[in-house]
Amino acid sequence: MTIAVGVFELFTYAIPGSLYVALFTYIAARAQWIDLAAVLKSPSFLLVIVVVLLSYLLGYLAYPLGLLAHKILPKRRKRDVTAEFLRRNPSAKDRPFVQADPFLLLAAIQLQDAEVGADASRVRATGLMLRNCAPPVLFGAVAAIVELFAGRSPVFAITCAVLFLIGGIALVVQGRMLGHWARMRTLEVAFWIPDIDDKFRP
Template identity: 45%
Template sequence: MTFAVGIFDLFLYAVPGACQLAFLVYLGARLHALDVARLTSLPAVLLVVVVVVVSYVLGHLTSALWAVVSRVLPLRGGREAARQSFLARNPQARERAYVHADTALLRLGVAVQDKEAAAQIDRVMSQGLMVRNLTLPLAFGFVAAVVELIAGGHRILAACCAVLLAASVAGAYREGRKLLRWADLRTWETCFWLPDIETALAAEDDAG
């Protein structure tokens, strides 16, 4: 299980980071600040290791940037909308303490009670974060395509890339939010069937 979670963690950061790295390599080549042929002449194993490590680091930076954006510009219809959707489908849970608890704490409680259910929630959340984090490098690519369309020599290709990248940005943003919403819903739905979590939260409220 630890190995599987490690794989998901790797893809969570490495996939968006690889897109960022591709954009930076493209930018460096277009500005004649990077010799791509010299890079590709490196030993294959070393090149793969460097790409994976740099992609992983860039992916972390993307995730951190998204965290700042989320704090400065909170998104409408996020977790609270998902909570209301869950309560609308399960009105008997309205008075349950877990519905109003922090979801990170709930996921930890689920992991203690049912590791398989927690792994499923983590899998959906990792997918949502990965797709959401793809929005930024895709947006950078869209800007580059627009610049190429205006000032470059391959305008038809640039126009096609701009359209595809614009659609990809919108799709990644929408699908990322949808998957994160599913992760929250799955968390509350799992807690509904784990009475020990409700008991622990009630005891904490009584102690407070």
């Protein structure tokens, strides 16, 4: 269980946070607020610890930005996980677990078999990671647009701006897809647990 929680937090917070650290470092160095060469001469062990802590904290603090990006970007189509699952598995129509809250259902699966439940958790964590990586990538697009006017390589700047913009949107879309897969995976696993319905009967 400890490994599963560690993986979830690494994917959901630390990896997106590292992108914020990279972005802020670039802006600070470009604006000459810090001497990057001097920073890189610091003891490696201490530098790694600072980067890891900053990444983790920024990932937590910036989590709402990922949620905001998820809400703002329009959805091309609305996908009902439960309806799709029942269409593929009509024999599960009258089973109580199908209508249960997905997070409560995942907790029930983890109580039954932590290793099996960890699979759905990893897919969900990956989806959240992609979604939370979108804002710093989009901010990178804004920084590239500024570099278009302030820098000396306009072609490189506009190329980066376009790639970052497309990449940020793609991250949100793929994050949604993995979130859908995680909910579907939760239902599929629960289907094969014989007594899972007893936990959701009134």
